[in-house]
Amino acid sequence: MTQEEILSILGPVDDDFVAELMATGASAEELREAWSWLHSDDALMGQGRALPGSRVAELIDLLETHDEDE
Incomplete structure (x- = not known):
């Protein structure tokens, strides 16, 4: 996952947080999924989606x- 991908998904975040996310080894798709779970978990569960895997859970x-912290 690149800094550009992170910023396109999350919007402006500081460089330290970008580095922390990149260090997880997660993909941009996993970050999108984590963001979706965090902001609309009821909708995702209603769609019958499986609970997030360990890397997505770490991102959450x-x-x-x-x-x-913000």
Whole structure:
């Protein structure tokens, strides 16, 4: 996942957070999925989607922590 992909998904975030996300080894698609779960988990569960995998769950935790710090 590149910095450009992260910024296109999340909007403006600081470089330290970008580096933290990149260090997970996750793909841009996994970040999109994590963002979707975090912002509309009821809708995703209603669609019968499986619960997020471990990498997506890690991204969700990072995104939640970042949101709380903001």
